Amino acid sequence: MIKNYIGNFKNLLIKIQRYNSVHYRFYSSVKDYSISKTRNIGIIAHIDAGKTTTTERMLYYAGHTRRIGDVDDGTTVMDYLKQERERGITITSATITFAWRNYRINLIDTPGHVDFTVEVERSIRVLDGAVTILDAVSGVEAQTQTVWAQANRYNVPRIAYVNKMDRVGARFGKTVKEMKYKLGAIPLVCQIPVMQKDNRGNVLFCGIVDLLDMQVLDWNKDPKGSIINKTPLTDKYPIMGIYNEAIKGRSSLIEALSEMDDNMLDLFLSAEDHMKISVEDAKQALRRLTLRGKAVPVFCGASFRNIGVQPLMDAVIDYLPCPLDRPVPIASLSGDESVEILPKENEKLCALAFKVIHDNKRGPMVFVRVYSGKLDNHMTLYNTNTQHKERVNKLLQMYANDVEEIPSITAGNIGVIIGLKETRTGDTLIQFNDSRKSLRLQTIDIPAPVFFRVVEAAGISEEKPLEEALKNILREDPSLHVHIDQDSGQTLISGMGELHLEIVKDRLLNDFKVKAELGKMRISYRETVITDKIDHTYLYEREVMGKRVKAQISLTITPLYENDQGSFKEGGNRITLNLSKKTIVSDELDQSINSQETNELINLSFEEISNAVYTGIISSLYRGPILGFPITKLSINVHSLRLFGAESTKTAISTCASQALTDALKGRNLVLLEPLMNVNIDVPEEYLGVVLGDLTGTRRGNVLGLETSGNVFDNFDNNIEIYVPSDSTSFSSNNNNDTVVNPKRVIHAHVPLSTMLGYSSSLRSLTGGTASFDMRLSSFGIMSDDRAKAVIREMQGGF
Numbered sequence: 039m040i041k042n043y044i045g046n047f048k049n050l051l052i053k054i055q056r057y058n059s060v061h062y063r064f065y066s067s068v069k070d071y072s073i074s075k076t077r078n079i080g081i082i083a084h085i086d087a088g089k090t091t092t093t094e095r096m097l098y099y100a101g102h103t104r105r106i107g108d109v110d111d112g113t114t115v116m117d118y119l120k121q122e123r124e125r126g127i128t129i130t131s132a133t134i135t136f137a138w139r140n141y142r143i144n145l146i147d148t149p150g151h152v153d154f155t156v157e158v159e160r161s162i163r164v165l166d167g168a169v170t171i172l173d174a175v176s177g178v179e180a181q182t183q184t185v186w187a188q189a190n191r192y193n194v195p196r197i198a199y200v201n202k203m204d205r206v207g208a209r210f211g212k213t214v215k216e217m218k219y220k221l222g223a224i225p226l227v228c229q230i231p232v233m234q235k236d237n238r239g240n241v242l243f244c245g246i247v248d249l250l251d252m253q254v255l256d257w258n259k260d261p262k263g264s265i266i267n268k269t270p271l272t273d274k275y276p277i278m279g280i281y282n283e284a285i286k287g288r289s290s291l292i293e294a295l296s297e298m299d300d301n302m303l304d305l306f307l308s309a310e311d312h313m314k315i316s317v318e319d320a321k322q323a324l325r326r327l328t329l330r331g332k333a334v335p336v337f338c339g340a341s342f343r344n345i346g347v348q349p350l351m352d353a354v355i356d357y358l359p360c361p362l363d364r365p366v367p368i369a370s371l372s373g374d375e376s377v378e379i380l381p382k383e384n385e386k387l388c389a390l391a392f393k394v395i396h397d398n399k400r401g402p403m404v405f406v407r408v409y410s411g412k413l414d415n416h417m418t419l420y421n422t423n424t425q426h427k428e429r430v431n432k433l434l435q436m437y438a439n440d441v442e443e444i445p446s447i448t449a450g451n452i453g454v455i456i457g458l459k460e461t462r463t464g465d466t467l468i469q470f471n472d473s474r475k476s477l478r479l480q481t482i483d484i485p486a487p488v489f490f491r492v493v494e495a496a497g498i499s500e501e502k503p504l505e506e507a508l509k510n511i512l513r514e515d516p517s518l519h520v521h522i523d524q525d526s527g528q529t530l531i532s533g534m535g536e537l538h539l540e541i542v543k544d545r546l547l548n549d550f551k552v553k554a555e556l557g558k559m560r561i562s563y564r565e566t567v568i569t570d571k572i573d574h575t576y577l578y579e580r581e582v583m584g585k586r587v588k589a590q591i592s593l594t595i596t597p598l599y600e601n602d603q604g605s606f607k608e609g610g611n612r613i614t615l616n617l618s619k620k621t622i623v624s625d626e627l628d629q630s631i632n633s634q635e636t637n638e639l640i641n642l643s644f645e646e647i648s649n650a651v652y653t654g655i656i657s658s659l660y661r662g663p664i665l666g667f668p669i670t671k672l673s674i675n676v677h678s679l680r681l682f683g684a685e686s687t688k689t690a691i692s693t694c695a696s697q698a699l700t701d702a703l704k705g706r707n708l709v710l711l712e713p714l715m716n717v718n719i720d721v722p723e724e725y726l727g728v729v730l731g732d733l734t735g736t737r738r739g740n741v742l743g744l745e746t747s748g749n750v751f752d753n754f755d756n757n758i759e760i761y762v763p764s765d766s767t768s769f770s771s772n773n774n775n776d777t778v779v780n781p782k783r784v785i786h787a788h789v790p791l792s793t794m795l796g797y798s799s800s801l802r803s804l805t806g807g808t809a810s811f812d813m814r815l816s817s818f819g820i821m822s823d824d825r826a827k828a829v830i831r832e833m834q835g836g837f
């Protein structure tokens with residue numbers, strides 16, 4: 039027995055020496071759970087709602103950590119990038135796996151800041167369900183609405199957690215109301231808060247009532263909140279009013295469930311009393327409705343005080359879907375064909391790389407969700423986007439900044455691959471010997487970057503490391519773009535916001551240790567032409583390596599209609615190739631249209647020729663004639679291409695297409711466009727005037743609407759009646775009554791981005807930190823002559 043023990047210990051030491059960053063854990067193993075016992079969930083919310091604080095508690099209660107990390111001290115497990123700890127915000131989505139009630143939870147913590155919405159979107163893409171955290175004082179904030187809409191786009195079932203119930207001014211009922219009014223959700227309240235007065239008369243949040251099993255839960259026995267005290271709620275309970283409120287809450291919940299769920303309706307009709315409906319039946323009905331996206335179960339707590347987190351973890355298991363509960367993903371094959379990707383281990387492998395992180399020791403870490411089949415260690419893969427063969431060196435399970443090596447990742451699970459050299463965020467991976475080489479899972483749309491900065495190496499010896507570092511950052515972050523300015527030769531890096539590029543700078547200098555300088559933050563403008571219609575034919579003729587290359591292209595350019603955003607991929611333009619195989623090739627001797635197939639005359643397929651034309655048009659759109667900003671808002675229709683003789687190459691065709699477009703725009707009425715942002719500002723009534731004045735004055739904002747937050751509930755046309763616990767009863771926080779104290783107004787406006795630089799700090803100083811805002815690119819608008827001249831002067835003054 040002792041021998042055995044020593045033998046095992048030696049093995050363990052050998053393993054530790056072999057790979058010193060693998061941590062062998064003795065708690066909460068998460069292996070071998072079936073797909074139905076897996077939950078891939080995310081936490082989405084407004085900045086500072088308490089995502090990281092809540093997640094840290096989840097890890098602690100699941101036994102994954104031995105102490106509770108604190109955002110304010112910079113000791114959290116989830117925010118593990120140096121910049122995240124320093125700034126106390128989440129930038130990259132850390133993925134973490136832990137076990138709860140014998141289920142495996144793969145949890146993705148997502149950033150709340152508006153600059154990182156792409157990060158949220160790519161996480162939502164791979165989630166099966168989400169926990170929305172709301173701040174009980176601020177309620178539903180602007181960014182909550184943004185992330186809620188993102189989750190709607192992917193039909194992600196959600197539960198909600200109203201956090202910070204311990205704060206003065208916390209109002210659970212008002213927050214529930216706002217969920218219905220502002221988010222368009224049907225919130226079903228599953229818990230109500232227990233509030234109690236202390237000796238000094240302050241009302242404190244000290245527990246919750248579970249409306250399903252009618253028990254009072256408190257965490258008073260253990261300051262770390264590991265022990266939950268449960269007491270059945272009866273009419274003898276010492277806090278006045280709470281029993282009646284709970285009865286009202288339970289009957290409303292059962293009624294709402296019966297209105298929406300047929301099984302529950304049957305039970306409801308046959309039961310004499312809603313109290314007789316079992317907890318299990320109610321839970322099942324709630325689960326069915328949540329999975330169908332019909333309702334959102336609502337819970338409450340104060341994570342920072344260690345109250346309410348374990349019931350939330352239970353709710354993740356009870357109400358959020360396993361991969362089998364989700365619609366089967368459809369992947370595209372070449373042409374119009376598509377295939378269902380079944381979540382089964384014995385199917386062919388199909389995985390999506392949803393995140394790439396560069397790790398100094400391990401190299402690129404590719405986070406994947408396996409949709410079907412099984413991904414084994416050392417497998418040879420095929421990346422259908424880059425069309426490269428890739429080899430798996432190691433598979434890892436992540437525990438935030440801690441890892442465990444695993445032999446495989448099965449269908450429905452999330453893990454990390456080490457060893458892939460070319461894979462980027464959004465790529466589809468299959469097994470190398472799979473014949474479905476064009477199989478692609480749907481990827482996310484990435485909004486156009488609106489800021490850029492020049493980045494320069496501090497010396498010649500730093501150029502290579504800078505190039506390498508930028509390459510790695512680009513693989514990680516698809517919302518960043520790097521390109522070389524043709525006139526100045528400078529490298530420009532563009533992204534989604536000021537903070538986004540600030541973090542890139544931090545990472546280049548501190549993580550990648552590159553000596554580089556970054557120029558001023560600049561707005562990324564666009565260019566377009568004001569015209570009715572341009573018909574243009576262009577002849578390209580060159581001598582290339584002793585051979586004469588000749589091609590002719592005809593195209594038509596028209597502006598896109600006001601509401602037509604164009605295609606993301608095509609930079610807000612719409613490119614149509616109206617080429618048919620029979621009209622492409624002409625014999626030089628006989629200029630008439632030749633009826634032969636393309637490949638009989640030249641060595642290129644029709645697809646290669648079309649791709650070359652497309653690439654040429656795209657490259658020309660990338661750099662406009664005024665200041666070299668991308669061209670946008672055009673519809674370009676290429677309707678004829680003639681190749682003369684058999685010598686045409688793909689490069690020659692691309693160059694012809696690119697020059698045809700540039701030539702067509704020469705001497706036309708070209709204008710500069712500036713990014714216009716959709717701005718939503720939550721502001722207390724007393725600061726409304728000052729914020730509006732600032733917005734419509736120097737910031738040139740155009741106010742589209744004003745709403746009152748919270749009180750407009752009745753306007754919402756949603757005929758399911760929902761239960762809203764009163765915020766005015768004796769057990770509720772601080773004796774607030776239902777009338778909104780400090781009501782907030784929501785300003786919706788269109789504002790040029792150029793006037794919104796540094797807006798967070800000026801809004802903070804205008805409102806004493808009581809307002810919050812959310813900003814997204816709406817469109818690109820034409821600039822006035824004066825503004826355009828000023829921008830041209832500024833840009834020509836150098837970067």
Ligand SMILES: Nc1nc2c(ncn2[C@@H]2O[C@H](COP(=O)(O)OP(=O)(O)OP(=O)(O)O)[C@@H](O)[C@H]2O)c(=O)[nH]1
Nearest residue numbers: 085086087088089090091127128150202340341342
């Ligand atoms: N009073 C109180 N404060 C809380 C509670 N939960 C979180 N906080 C505080 O709120 C602040 C923000 O918490 P985080 O957990 O970093 O919020 P987050 O949503 O992860 O923030 P981002 O990652 O930046 O989006 C910190 O100062 C926390 O200590 C709570 O239940 N009560």
